[in-house]
Amino acid sequence: MSSVQPYVPNKDFIYRAADALADSHLQQALAKAGRGFVDKRSAAVTRVPNFEAMRDRARAVRQKALQDLDIYLLHFEKKVTEAGGQVHWAETPAQMREIVLQLCARHSATRVTKGKSMVGEEVYLNEALEKAGITPFETDLGEYILQLAKEPPSHIVAPALHKTRAQIQDLFLHHHALGERDLSAVEAIVDEARQVIRDRFLRADIGITGANLLIAETGTVAIATNEGNGDLTATLPRAHIVTTTIDRVVPTWEDASAILRVLARSATGQQTTTYTSFFTGARGDTDKDGPEAFHVVLLDNRRSQLLGSEYQEMLHCIRCGACMNHCPVYQAVGGHTYDSVYPGPMGAVLTPLLRHRDGDYQLPNASTFCGRCESVCPVKIPLPDLMRKLRNREQQEARFKGAGYWITKVFCALAASPRLYRALTSIGTKLAAALGARRGRFSKLPLLGGWTAHRDFPAPQGGSFQSQWRRNGKAQPPVGACPAGD
Amino acid sequence: MSSCRTAILSRIRQALNKRGTPTDIDEAFANLTQQVPSPVQPPLSAGTVEAFSRAAADNGAEMHRIETLEELPGWVATRAAELGQTPSVVVAPQFADTGLQWTAIETLDQVRQATDWGLAWGCAGIAETGTVVSVSRDCPSSSLFLVQRLIVVLDRADIVAYQEEVWDRLRQRFSGRIPRTVNLITGPSRTADVEQQIQIGAHGPKWTDYVIVD
Numbered sequence: 059m060s061s062v063q064p065y066v067p068n069k070d071f072i073y074r075a076a077d078a079l080a081d082s083h084l085q086q087a088l089a090k091a092g093r094g095f096v097d098k099r100s101a102a103v104t105r106v107p108n109f110e111a112m113r114d115r116a117r118a119v120r121q122k123a124l125q126d127l128d129i130y131l132l133h134f135e136k137k138v139t140e141a142g143g144q145v146h147w148a149e150t151p152a153q154m155r156e157i158v159l160q161l162c163a164r165h166s167a168t169r170v171t172k173g174k175s176m177v178g179e180e181v182y183l184n185e186a187l188e189k190a191g192i193t194p195f196e197t198d199l200g201e202y203i204l205q206l207a208k209e210p211p212s213h214i215v216a217p218a219l220h221k222t223r224a225q226i227q228d229l230f231l232h233h234h235a236l237g238e239r240d241l242s243a244v245e246a247i248v249d250e251a252r253q254v255i256r257d258r259f260l261r262a263d264i265g266i267t268g269a270n271l272l273i274a275e276t277g278t279v280a281i282a283t284n285e286g287n288g289d290l291t292a293t294l295p296r297a298h299i300v301t302t303t304i305d306r307v308v309p310t311w312e313d314a315s316a317i318l319r320v321l322a323r324s325a326t327g328q329q330t331t332t333y334t335s336f337f338t339g340a341r342g343d344t345d346k347d348g349p350e351a352f353h354v355v356l357l358d359n360r361r362s363q364l365l366g367s368e369y370q371e372m373l374h375c376i377r378c379g380a381c382m383n384h385c386p387v388y389q390a391v392g393g394h395t396y397d398s399v400y401p402g403p404m405g406a407v408l409t410p411l412l413r414h415r416d417g418d419y420q421l422p423n424a425s426t427f428c429g430r431c432e433s434v435c436p437v438k439i440p441l442p443d444l445m446r447k448l449r450n451r452e453q454q455e456a457r458f459k460g461a462g463y464w465i466t467k468v469f470c471a472l473a474a475s476p477r478l479y480r481a482l483t484s485i486g487t488k489l490a491a492a493l494g495a496r497r498g499r500f501s502k503l504p505l506l507g508g509w510t511a512h513r514d515f516p517a518p519q520g521g522s523f524q525s526q527w528r529r530n531g532k533a534q535p536p537v538g539a540c541p542a543g544d
Numbered sequence: 545m546s547s548c549r550t551a552i553l554s555r556i557r558q559a560l561n562k563r564g565t566p567t568d569i570d571e572a573f574a575n576l577t578q579q580v581p582s583p584v585q586p587p588l589s590a591g592t593v594e595a596f597s598r599a600a601a602d603n604g605a606e607m608h609r610i611e612t613l614e615e616l617p618g619w620v621a622t623r624a625a626e627l628g629q630t631p632s633v634v635v636a637p638q639f640a641d642t643g644l645q646w647t648a649i650e651t652l653d654q655v656r657q658a659t660d661w662g663l664a665w666g667c668a669g670i671a672e673t674g675t676v677v678s679v680s681r682d683c684p685s686s687s688l689f690l691v692q693r694l695i696v697v698l699d700r701a702d703i704v705a706y707q708e709e710v711w712d713r714l715r716q717r718f719s720g721r722i723p724r725t726v727n728l729i730t731g732p733s734r735t736a737d738v739e740q741q742i743q744i745g746a747h748g749p750k751w752t753d754y755v756i757v758d
């Protein structure tokens with residue numbers, strides 16, 4: 059039977075990463091996910107000849123939206139109100155939770171269905187609802203699996219990416235009292251979820267969803283999904299609450315199109331998601347269905363502080379997940395290692411900026427700076443650059459400077475003085491060459507245990523690069539010389 | 545929490561170096577959105593209707609064509625027989641004024657059970673992605689999702705090349721308040737939440753038929 063121990067992460071990234079690497083279930087799940095997302099995205103973007111132009115347009119839309127964010131938010135609010143809805147503003151996660159709980163009380167809700175909302179995860183909404191005696195039913199299959207497993211999501215698009223089919227099967231057998239049955243096929247698992255969750259849709263008092271976009275022009279909330287759960291959550295209950303953030307707004311429907319064109323292609327490699335739904339206000343007199351009440355709760359949670367700062371571009375993010383799908387660190391250790399609702403490269407930037415928790419600066423440090431995230435980001439966010447800025451900020455804010463700081467300081471001083479640098483590296487190289495001359499490599503080295511635990515370190519042969527360069531001259535580059543790069 | 549609203553908006557204005565709020569927000573919005581840049585759209589692989597059919601089929605919809613709307617009841621009955629089923633069909637209210645006779649099949653006003661079929665009349669088709677569009681003033685949104693097989697009828701003339709043309713149509717048709725729900729649907733519902741394996745038929749319909757009326 060599956061374990062339903064609540065998930066308690068270690069405080070240190072390095073230990074969480076080690077645990078992740080040793081977790082055979084996780085490694086199996088990550089291997090299965092493998093190149094799936096990467097290949098699908100690549101096929102989707104090569105199918106259109108002007109994907110680069112689409113990216114530029116999407117980026118321009120995000121820039122424009124932020125440039126006059128105040129006007130767009132006010133217009134959005136006005137239009138929602140005209141359409142019979144209400145906009146609520148929350149500065150902090152606690153305020154968002156409080157607003158949602160008040161709304162639940164106002165609508166006498168005891169049963170709530172939920173569509174996938176990363177903002178809901180960001181503010182720990184389920185925990186707050188449960189504490190208030192309200193049962194939140196997750197309806198997105200991935201989120202539902204995690205609700206049974208009592209685990210947080212590990213990916214912003216595919217929340218249960220870290221779960222294997224066998225683990226999901228065990229969870230269903232344990233939690234659904236449906237007798238003996240064969241759940242070995244994916245189809246059987248999905249069918250069972252469909253059956254179990256259907257009744258919850260029909261009996262819910264309130265539906266809570268997230269939003270992919272807010273359209274200022276008409277006060278419209280747009281949601282892109284594949285399962286159809288978001289629509290049933292938004293449409294069937296008496297009230298629809300949208301938990302979202304101030305940076306989701308775009309000016310017009312045309313602007314929404316520009317984002318939607320790059321979103322699905324980057325996220326799942328689809329031209330478009332199966333369902334793209336636009337919700338405006340409450341049910342009107344001539345609407346055939348829809349909720350009687352419509353509420354949009356806008357969360358800030360330090361986003362407004364990023365505006366006008368060197369991190370503003372992070373607010374361009376459209377939450378497609380491409381950066382994590384292409385990240386070698388994410389691919390190796392999975393999303394839980396980041397210990398944040400926002401994992402991967404986008405999370406490595408967002409988490410320290412939004413959460414400010416001890417240890418959050420470890421995240422931008424857990425990157426190889428290979429640059430794949432930036433190269434696939436549909437809105438061209440310079441993620442490595444933002445991580446670099448955060449590393450700097452960490453050093454500036456640090457009260458106690460660690461070894462890394464002093465090593466970098468010494469290196470900077472050396473690098474700024476070429477003569478000293480040459481002299482020291484030349485001595486170092488000669489010394490290392492002499493010590494390693496017999497075997498041509500080292501199996502152990504001080505401070506490099508992480509390297510030598512897995513492979514030998516080659517002993518230098520024939521002087522430092524610079525001395526070889528001086529000897530051989532520019533005409534004959536030394537064998538194996540690398541192209542320029544940082 | 546009006547103090548939150550004030551605090552958030554003033555932080556935004558400060559960050560953007562703005563002095564105050566414009567008195568007329570509609571006017572301010574109109575000024576900012578006056579210039580509409582020409583959209584960046586993927587080229588179509590064929591003429592509009594053909595491209596629509598190809599993209600819809602690529603995304604899992606089954607494509608059909610009939611000559612006139614009068615053929616529809618017969619077509620639905622034949623389709624059910626072909627599939628060896630005797631479904632109850634939830635017929636969208638839009639068909640009420642058409643005078644169509646549904647003698648060969650059982651019709652319903654709302655979804656009764658999970659095996660029901662649904663029949664809707666889309667207000668537009670989008671060739672770019674093979675998408676059909678339905679609005680909650682025409683058809684209850686829930687019946688597009690609660691049925692097992694969704695049949696969407698489309699007038700050939702309502703198939704447009706790109707999303708933006710649908711937005712223009714919506715603005716023209718609903719100049720005041722747009723419908724509570726605008727649904728864009730592209731094929732059957734699906735999930736890839738179990739080991740990234742695509743499984744058709746999540747919470748919405750397992751099958752979709754698009755019927756173009758010539």
Ligand code: SF4
Nearest residue numbers: 375376378379381435
């Ligand atoms: S940072 Fe870019 S790639 Fe990553 S989720 Fe956001 S939009 Fe997608």
